[in-house]
Amino acid sequence: MSHSQTATQGKTQPIITLEGVQKYYGEYHALRGISAEIRQGEFFSLLGPSGCGKTTLLRAIAGFEDISGGVIRLDGRDMEGVPPNKRPTNMVFQSYAIFPHMSVAENVGFGLRRSSMSAEEKRRAVGEALEMVGLGKFGARAAHALSGGQRQRVALARALILKPKVLLLDEPLSALDKKMREVMQVELIKLQREVGITFILVTHDQEEALVMSDRIAVMFEGEIAQLDDPETLYRRPRSRRVAEFIGMMNFLPARVLPTGPGGGRIALEVAGLGPAELETAQCPNGAAVGEAEIGVRPESLTVLYEGQSAEGGREAEGTVREVVYYGDMTYYDILLDGAPAPVRVSMRNMPGRRVLDYGARTRLAWDPRSMMLFS
């Protein structure tokens, strides 16, 4: 992956260190001991369902929430008692928080009042910041006359003009429509590479996190469930919950069989698929003999057409129970013989290959290397 390669240089020193961060709202335990290191210059995401504490954590880093325990260190400095205006962070708010009584240029230049720049230098800095987010000609425009995407750009320019050590983004794309969101995702990645500032993004959209991040912390109920780069997170989720949350995953009941001595591989019997052998790395929760579950991604299952056969004979048979046509892709729900519930299979639509009909019988190829075992 290209952006983890560019990421390796100079990113070893953490810009933010979280040590056992706790937050209580009365009785409610919002953050239950968050520990993590965020590296200099990386695009870091906090991903989780609503109420998991990701926004609370972001606001604690910005200084809007006092933490009940633990330490937040920013650039080596303990942030205890440091107010938001004295922290080297800037934030892009979910609502963008554009000052309605100011022009675009005044919004962008808001934080420059205290700087030692001359009026001319400030004007130039505002112009450059607007240019950077593609709003070069909008400076004189009233802030309330902007579209959602433009507001977001103003919010970005306003935060970046202060050259923060860390830019915090609180669900910045959630208010945009799908097309605009995709455009902004790419722009944000480009911008982050350009300015080299550490970005921390809060999002509930797993796709957005996968697209944009160098590393992702998946949070559930005030705890980090897994912190990894997007590829590891997708291919090697460490719990069933993470696997379910990131992308689509099929679960099939499986039975772990006793392994022979010195084997090192785990032998299973998977409902609908048959016998399989997994590496220990594919079993994050261990592999106790008995009932368990395997998870397999839709793209790791392949429909076999007439005349095709699977490598190593790993084939399964089943009936098509649902066909969802997406143009470039088709999703099938296929009930494998011997499985309790259908599995979802995604197939790229090729020219000259017919889309399967509802109710058709079909064969599937599968690969044990793409499976995860959860107990």
Place this chain on the structure above:
Amino acid sequence: MSVYGKVMRSEAGKGLTLISPTLVYALLLLAAPLISIVLLSFWTQQFLTIQRDFTIANYAEALTDPLYRELMLRSLRISGMVTMVTVVLAFPVAYFISFHVRPDRKSLWLFLITIPFWTSYLIRVFLWRVILAYDGPVNSGLIATGMIDEPLSWILYNANSVVITLAHAFAPFAILPIFVSLEKIDRSLLEAARDLGESKAMTFLRVTLPLAMPGVLAAVLIVFIPTVGDYVTPRLVGGSGGTMIANMIYAQIFDLNDRPMGATLAVLAMMVVAMVLLWGVSRLRFWLWLVDRAGGGAKGIGAAIGAALAEILVLRALFSLGPALLGPGVAVIVLLLLATAGSVLILMRVPKGRWGI
């Protein structure tokens, strides 16, 4: 479809039907008395009968007699003072309720603020007379604590006591609009200002205050307009130094039996209030526009202060020199018309600025 049916089905028709009872009521009880007062003001009193010949004699007298002018100016002065005191005291209360009271307690607090209204206006004014009296709790309290040796005489039966009493009476009317405009401020704007490096005080000045301005302006109007014409408070606690224009209108109608003159003073008071408000609002817009046009900062503020001083000096000069040059009545009319023409021009040509004014 009949014309009647078409009208009844149109949006405008539905709207008119909806407001027609209120409209009739308003016309009968607001427009009719107003028209009769305006008519009356152009008639004259001849001992026991009213002479129904159209004349501007009353207006000429009202505009030239220094007594009426002094009373009108004093009413504006006292009202302006009341407005300032009320709004300045109301702002922190509204701010406290909006920003520091738990959301589920806010309506309780607003309810508590209306408690003074549970007793009649008259009784509240009387109570202030007791509180501020020569041997009242304020004076005896101050004497008991040794802060003063003899009772303060400047707190009752003058303009000060009118200001104190009216400011108290009108506090809720100022608190509510300011509270509403503070409630409308998106709290993330304040966080954004803090995040961008501003202290709490600067955040207040740069974000909270400008966004609360529409509420402050509404409070100013709501307090200023009715207090100019207040009659009860100056009558009961004002003494001779606190007498206002409404007391003179009362005296004309009931004591001097000159109803046309009372009507004339009432019409003039109404016009003066309207012109003063127009002047204030338009000049505020104009000065803020000057500040903005110069890109904020000292230059713009200087331009605005310059414009304000220049206009006030011109008006002062007209006020003091005008009567000698044009005659007292004409001078006042020219003054008011000039200021008002300026106001209308500004309101038409200068766009509403970012302060919502």
